[in-house]
Amino acid sequence: MVSILLNCMGNDNNECIKHQVQVKNPYLHTMEEDILYHFNLSTKTHNLPEMFGDTKFVCVGGSMNRMKAFSQFIHQELKLPGNPEEIRDICEGSDRYCMYKVGPVLSISHGMGVPSISIMLHELIKLLHHAQCRDVVLFRLGTSGGVGLAAGTVVITDKAVDYSFRPQFEQVVLGKVITRSTELDEGLASELLQCSSELQNIPAVIGNTMCTHDFYEGQGRLDGALCSFSHGEKMEYLRKAYEAGVRNIEMESTVFAAMCHVCGLKAAVICVVLLDRFEGDQITSSHDVLLEYQQRPQILVSHFIKKHLGLIV
Ligand SMILES: O=P(O)(O)O[C@H]1O[C@H](CO)[C@@H](O)[C@H]1O
Numbered sequence: 450m451v452s453i454l455l456n457c458m459g460n461d462n463n464e465c466i467k468h469q470v471q472v473k474n475p476y477l478h479t480m481e482e483d484i485l486y487h488f489n490l491s492t493k494t495h496n497l498p499e500m501f502g503d504t505k506f507v508c509v510g511g512s513m514n515r516m517k518a519f520s521q522f523i524h525q526e527l528k529l530p531g532n533p534e535e536i537r538d539i540c541e542g543s544d545r546y547c548m549y550k551v552g553p554v555l556s557i558s559h560g561m562g563v564p565s566i567s568i569m570l571h572e573l574i575k576l577l578h579h580a581q582c583r584d585v586v587l588f589r590l591g592t593s594g595g596v597g598l599a600a601g602t603v604v605i606t607d608k609a610v611d612y613s614f615r616p617q618f619e620q621v622v623l624g625k626v627i628t629r630s631t632e633l634d635e636g637l638a639s640e641l642l643q644c645s646s647e648l649q650n651i652p653a654v655i656g657n658t659m660c661t662h663d664f665y666e667g668q669g670r671l672d673g674a675l676c677s678f679s680h681g682e683k684m685e686y687l688r689k690a691y692e693a694g695v696r697n698i699e700m701e702s703t704v705f706a707a708m709c710h711v712c713g714l715k716a717a718v719i720c721v722v723l724l725d726r727f728e729g730d731q732i733t734s735s736h737d738v739l740l741e742y743q744q745r746p747q748i749l750v751s752h753f754i755k756k757h758l759g760l761i762v
Pocket residue numbers: 510511512560561562590591592593664699700701
C-alpha cells in the first residue's frame with residue numbers, strides 16, 4: 450500500500466485514477482450537487498476531499514455505540530494527539546448513522562439488515578469517490594451466531610452466502626432480480642487470520658458467513674414471535690449450512706461484499722460469534738462478556754491497521 454501511495458504523489462495520473470474509489474453510475478458525474486442525505490453531507494456544503502481524502506481504512510458495524518467506541522479505541526491504538534472522548538460525530542445532523550474519522554480510519558454505523566447497510570454503502574462509496582480516496586480497505590466488524598463454533602470465536606469470512614448457501618446477492622431493480630457476486634479478497638482474509646495468530650485471546654477461523662433477512666425465523670430460531678418449523682427441521686438446516694462451509698450467520702455480509710466487489714473495493718467481514726446455534730437460540734452471556742467479545746474484531750483490525758501503517762513490524 451505504501452508503494453501505491455508514493456506512486457500517487459508523483460505524476461502518473463493514470464495510476465492514481467486507477468486506484469481511486471470508483472462508482473458504477475454514469476449519471477453521477479452529471480449532477481451539480483450530490484446530497485448524501487442520510488449522512489447529512491453534500492458535495493456543495495462540505496469539502497469532501499479535504500475532510501476524507503486521506504482515508505485508507507473504513508470500519509463499519511451495526512451499532513452506533515460500538516462504532517463510537519471503536520473510534521476512541523483506534524485513536525488510542527494509533528497514539529494520535531487529542532482527547533478520544535472529544536471525537537466528533539460527523540453525521541450528528543442525521544440520526545440514521547454515526548461517523549467518526551480518526552487519522553486515516555473512518556468508523557461508521559450501518560444499523561441492522563441489508564436495506565440499512567445498503568443505503569449507508571451507497572452514500573459511503575459515493576463519499577469516498579467524491580473525496581478522491583485511493584487504496585481504501587473496508588471492514589465489517591460485527592456480531593453473529595456461530596454454526597458449530599464456540600462463543601467468542603471470530604469468523605473471518607471466506608464467502609458471504611445467501612439462505613441457500615450460494616455466494617451471491619440478489620437485488621430487485623426495476624422489478625427484476627439482479628444477481629451479484631459476493632466475492633471477498635482472499636489475500637486480505639489470510640492476512641487477517643495471520644494477525645489473529647499474532648494476538649492473544651483472539652481465536653479466529655476462516656469460514657463462510659450466511660447472511661439472512663431476519664434474526665428469528667430467517668436464522669432458524671425457535672424463540673421468535675412466529676415459528677413455522679420444528680426443532681428437528683432447524684437442526685437439519687444448520688447441519689446443511691455447516692456442510693456447505695457456513696460457520697456463522699449474520700445479516701449484512703452479502704450486500705456488503707457485493708457492493709464492494711462491484712466497485713473494486715478490497716473488503717473483509719469479521720464477526721465474532723455470540724453463541725453456537727447448535728446449542729440454542731437465546732443469547733445468554735452477560736453484558737460484560739458480550740462487550741469483550743465484540744471488541745475482538747476491533748482488536749484484530751486495529752492490529753492489521755497498525756501493521757499497514759508501519760506501527761508494528
Ligand atoms: O452486530 P452487528 O454488526 O449489528 O451484526 C449482527 O447483529 C445484528 C442482529 O443482532 C445484525 O445486524 C447482525 O448482522
